[in-house]
Every structure is written in C-alpha cells, then in structure tokens.
Amino acid sequence: MAQNNRTLGVLFNPLSKDNPVIVQILGICSALAVTAKLEPAIVMGISVIAVVAFANVIISLIRNTIPTSIRIIVQLVVVAGLVVIVDQLLKAYAYDVSKQLSVFIGLIITNCILMGRLEAFAMSNKPWPAFLDGIGNGAGYAIILIIVAFFRELLGSGTLLGYQVIPDSFYEAGYVNNGLMILPPMALITVACIIWVHRSRNKDLQDE
C-alpha cells in the first residue's frame, strides 16, 4: 500500500504541489513562446510529455551503465534523439502546428524540466516509476501551458482552438480584443496570476 501511494505521488504530485512550471519555475521560456494560441500549446504539451516520459524510461534502463563523468552528454543524446523523432512526426502529421511551433520543438532539448527529471529521478529509479514521473511532470507542464494559452487566446483573439467564441454582438457593442494578451509579457503575468492563486490555496508553499 505504501509502495502504491508512492507511485501515485510520483504521477500526481507534479500536477500541483510539485509543479515544474509554477513551483519549480522551470520551462518558463517555452511557456511564454508557444501560448499565444491554444492549439500549439496543446501540441507542445503532448510533445513534452512524450519526450520526458520516454527519455526517463531510456535513461532509467541504462542508468547503471552510464559513467558518471559523461552522464549529461548521454542524457542530451537521448533527449535530442527523441526530440528529432517528435519533430519529424509533427512535420509529417501536423505540419501547420509544426510551423507555428517552429524552433520551440527543437528547444525542448534545452528545457530545464527534462534535464531536471533525468538527473533527479531517472538516474536513481526503475523504469516504471521513471515513466510515471515523466508523464506526471510533462502533464504538469502541459496543464499550465493550456491554462495560459486558454486565457491568452480567449482574451487576445476571441477564439479557442481557432473557433470564435466571443459572439459577434459583443464586437458590435464595442468590445475589442486585447492586443496585449498576444504579446509575451502577458504570458508572464498570466503565469504569475496562476502562481498567486496556487500559492494562496497551498499554504505550505508560501515563503515565510
């Protein structure tokens, strides 16, 4: 039972209490860059989930054979390989989104969440927990991206996933989309608001 609880914790803690973006403040750069619209944010989230989960599994499988002195290089090679696969898959099956995400899929390699999970978890755990940890952290990242992108696309463009959700009557009455939401600064402020709400709900995360 205790073992089971721990496995669940590995999967679900990163969603809230140990969230990589809003608690550990990792991966902020891509959270700013790809969240102007909901669709690329979802694709980016899924890509990161896939890359973290499989990189975690692979590193966990070979963790006992990696020499400590070159472990970062080995980790980078594994991640780079996976990122190239994801990039090619997106180019083949979701070309438009792939163009929107442009360089940011490639930049998953440098995403701190990946290196953090590989170093902190995969190097010292078995493949199954490592897989769950990767899924959990990827999902924690994806959730924040999707929340930020939801507000930015809704308020900035009046659409969700490309479909107009703010009725025409609003625009006729004088409503105007907020151009600032499209600009990167508002992504930071939105993330800050999420952190604000999250901290005020989780007292144990508050600094003294």
Add this chain to the structure above:
Amino acid sequence: MKSLRKYLDRIKPNFESGGKLHAFRSVFDGFETFLFTPRSTSASGVHIHDSIDSKRTMIIVVLALLPCFFFGMYNTGYQHWLAAGETQFPFWELVLYGFLAVLPKLVVAYAVGLGIEFIVAQWRNEEIQEGFLVSGILIPLICPIETPVWMIAIATAFSVIFAKEVFGGTGFNIFNPALITRAFLFFAYPAQMSGDNVFVATGPVLGVGHQVADGFTGATPLGQVATCTGGDLSVTGITGNPISTWDAFIGLIPGSFGETSTLCILIGAAILLVSGIASWRVMLSVFAGGALMAWLANTCQTPVYPASMLSPIDQLMLGGFAFAAVFMATDPVTGARTNTGKYIYGFMIGVMAILIRTYNTGYPEGAMLAILLMNAFAPLIDYCVVQSNIRRRMRRAKVKA
C-alpha cells in the same frame, strides 16, 4: 466645518473596535484624515512634524492639474465644434460639452482605482492609502477623449493591481500607475489609442454637441509628423489650417485630453515648484535632456525620420512631453531620490523621450515609454550615486589617516 467635525465625532464610535461598522474602519479613517489633520501624535522618537503629509501633497498636485483639466474641457469642445464645421464657438457650451465628455472617464477611473484600493486596504487591515487621488485624475488627462470607458476601467484595474498593490501599495510601486494604465491601453488597444479619429470627440453627449460626419482628419501634430513623407513637414489642424508653435503653446490642437496646452502645464509647474511638491531638478533636467536631443536630431535631420526636422522648441511643445516632464517624471515614488540621481534620471527621460519619438516611427510619442524605462532604472541610478559618494568619502578618510 465645525458641524462636520461634530458629525464625524458622533459616528466615530461605530467604527472603533467593537462598533457595528467596525469592518469599514479604514474607509472612515480615510475620510476623516482626508478632511481633518489627524490628532494622533507620535508616542516616542522624533516629534518634529511637517504639516505636509501625503494627502496634502496629493491635493496640491491635483490643484496643479486643474488648469490642464479645465483647458482640456474647453479644447475638447473646441475641437468638436471645429470638426462639426461650426464657425461660432459659444464658450460655456464648449466647456459643458468637454465636461460631459470627460466626466464618465474621470468617474470610472476614480471608482475603479479607489474601489480596488479600498478593498485591498480592508482586506489587509490597513489604512487607506491616498496615492490614487492623483492617478485617478491623471488617467483621463493622458488618454484620448474617445477612449471607451470600459477600456479605462480594465486598464485602471490592471495598473492598480499589478503595478501598485502587488508591490505593496502607495509608495512601493516601481512604475507610475497612471502611465502603466496608458501603456496597457496603448499596447492592448492600439486602434483606440492612436490614429486620426480618437483625439476628437465625434458624437453628442446628453444632447450637447453635434453628430460629426466622417471626413475630417483629427490626427495629432506628432501623428502627422510621423507619417509625413518627402520632407514636407506641414502640420495642420482639423480644418486644414497650419498649426504654429504659438498654437501648440496655447494648446488648441488635437491631442490627449489634458496634455495639449503647454501654457496650462507651465501654470501647473509653477504651482508645484512654488509649493515645493515637485523637484525642480527633475523638471529642469527633463527639459534640458529633451532640448539637447531635439537639437542633436535637428542638426542631423533627415527625411527618413521626419520628426528630426522639427525645431527643438516644437519638440518640447508638441505631444505629451511637457505634461510628462512636469507631472509624471516628478513623481517622487518612482523617480530617483538622490539629488545627483534626479539630474541623471530627468536628463535621461528627456533624451529617451525625444529619441523614441524621433527615431522609432512606430511610436509618435515617446514620453510615456521613456519615463517607464527610467522608472526601472531609478533605483540603479540612486545606488550608483550613493556608492560613489561612499567611495569618495572613504578616500578622503584614508588620506587624513
């Protein structure tokens, strides 16, 4: 006066600890100290008191802004009458029109801003801070007259929450809240904050005024300069007659509500300087920096950047430069605190404002961005000034020993 004091004394117990309106004590306290000097004295430490507290400071700034405000009312009406093709300008009707046009914005800016401040003060169990008294009147003064009221509400809420309250309220903000409001509007709703039609009111308000047909160009002088090509720098008013330096000084030109008249701004500046509220060092150095940069731009003028062909005098008269120099740059909270720092801070604002205005054709006016930029640098400037002073004195101390 006396009956007011008596009334306040009578209702005061309700707000004290245990009273039935205890939850609203900060509201009561705010109004009481707004009307009367607080009677509380310090129980220990320094006993020397200056009667100037932050409420008196704010009220004097508001008084200094009133000439601009009244002129803005007249000018709004005047531009509206011009756009409607009228030739008669009934003074009181013009002022009434301008008043009715600006009133909703003023009320909304104060209601939203003070509302948030009151709520935060209650929530944090603090006294109400009066910093918004000035911001609330500044906001309608620096926005185009046609800015929709709901946009002002959103922008004010944004700036009070994110530029002020999250930093700890009045006195702790890094950036000037009124300028953050305008910057938010400028970047979020660019179509409503620049262009030909936003600076002149076009519809009747409560039956006063006219319904203006399209077909006039109400661009501000700087807006026209930024888009003019071929080196022909002719700036015209709504009716097509050229705007002279004298017009820009008096202020009967299209522009944001309260910033057009350099004359009224100078009256405000005189009030601020005589009362000692604003720093003459900042004001002087902003104008010096602006004049220097405008002169530099003017000596190497090029048709590629049309604003570089304006004379230095015009540069200082047009747009929001003078208003920003007198009322925005001198904000004691967001500016530099050391005397040397004030010269540097003001000078850089002047230089940056003209630099942005001249060489970035995307922004016809640079004063807002210049001040926000230097707000961010003000603590650094102070730090360097203090450190260099410490070093100088250390050196002197060592030589003696």
